[in-house]
Amino acid sequence: MANYNKPDFWTLKARKEGYPARSVYKLRELDEKFGLLPKGGSGGASPPFRVLELGAAPGSWSLYVLRTLRERGFLAAADLAPLSRRYDGGLFDRDNFFFIQGDITGADTRDALLNRGPYRLLLSDAAPATTGSRQIDTLRSLELAETALDYAGAVLAQGGNMVVKVFQGGDTAFLLKRIREFFKTGKSFKPMVCRRESFETYYVGLDKK
Numbered sequence: 001m002a003n004y005n006k007p008d009f010w011t012l013k014a015r016k017e018g019y020p021a022r023s024v025y026k027l028r029e030l031d032e033k034f035g036l037l038p039k040g041g042s043g044g045a046s047p048p049f050r051v052l053e054l055g056a057a058p059g060s061w062s063l064y065v066l067r068t069l070r071e072r073g074f075l076a077a078a079d080l081a082p083l084s085r086r087y088d089g090g091l092f093d094r095d096n097f098f099f100i101q102g103d104i105t106g107a108d109t110r111d112a113l114l115n116r117g118p119y120r121l122l123l124s125d126a127a128p129a130t131t132g133s134r135q136i137d138t139l140r141s142l143e144l145a146e147t148a149l150d151y152a153g154a155v156l157a158q159g160g161n162m163v164v165k166v167f168q169g170g171d172t173a174f175l176l177k178r179i180r181e182f183f184k185t186g187k188s189f190k191p192m193v194c195r196r197e198s199f200e201t202y203y204v205g206l207d208k209k
C-alpha cells in the first residue's frame with residue numbers, strides 16, 4: 001500500500017524545481033498534450049492571454065501558468081485555502097495575477113472572478129476534502145466540476161478551452177455529455193503522474209462553441 005505521508009519522487013522533484021506540489025506535472029502533461037498555453041513570442045500588441053483557475057492552492061498550477069505566460073498572460077485564481085508563498089519569488093504580487101481566498105460556489109468569489117473575465121482558458125483542479133466515503137467524495141467532486149462548467153458558460157470566451165478534475169466513479173458520462181454541449185471537443189485524460197492508486201481524472205473541453 002502506498003505511503004501518502006512520505007514525499008514521493010514527484011513531490012521532491014516539484015520542490016526542487018520551485019513548486020509547492022507534485023500536481024504541477026499533471027498540468028504540464030495536459031499542456032503538452034493539448035497545447036493549453038501559448039508559448040514563445042513577445043505577444044506584441046496582442047491582449048494578454050487570460051486564464052481562470054479554480055482550486056488553486058497551494059499554487060503549483062498558478063506558478064506554472066505565470067512562468068509559462070510571463071508578461072503575455074493574466075491569471076485570476078481562487079481557493080478556500082491561501083497560496084504558499086514559498087516558491088513564487090514575488091510572482092503572486094504582480095499586476096497580472098489576482099487571487100481571492102473564498103468558495104468558488106459563493107457569490108462574492110464568483111463576482112470577483114467574473115468581473116476579471118472573459119478568459120481564454122479555465123483550469124479547475126478543485127477537489128473536495130475527502131471523507132473516506134467514495135460515494136460522497138465523487139458526488140462532491142462532480143458538484144465542483146459542475147460549478148466549473150457553470151463558470152465556463154458564464155465567462156469563457158468563444159474558442160476557449162477548459163480542464164476540470166473529477167473523481168471517477170460518479171456520473172462522469174453525464175459530465176462528459178455536458179462538456180460536449182459547451183465545447184466542440186470533449187475528452188477525458190489521466191496524466192501519467194497521477195498516482196496509480198488515485199481515482200482522479202481530468203476532462204478537457206476544447207474550442208468553446
Ligand SMILES: C[S@@+](CC[C@H](N)C(=O)[O-])C[C@H]1O[C@@H](n2cnc3c(N)ncnc32)[C@H](O)[C@@H]1O
Nearest residue numbers: 055057058059060061079080103104125126127
Ligand atoms: C488538489 S488541490 C489544488 C492543487 C493546485 N492545482 C496546485 O497545483 O497547487 C484542490 C484544491 O481545491 C480547493 N477547493 C475545494 N473546494 C473548493 C471550493 N468550494 N472553493 C474553492 N476552492 C476549493 C481546495 O481547498 C484545494 O486547495
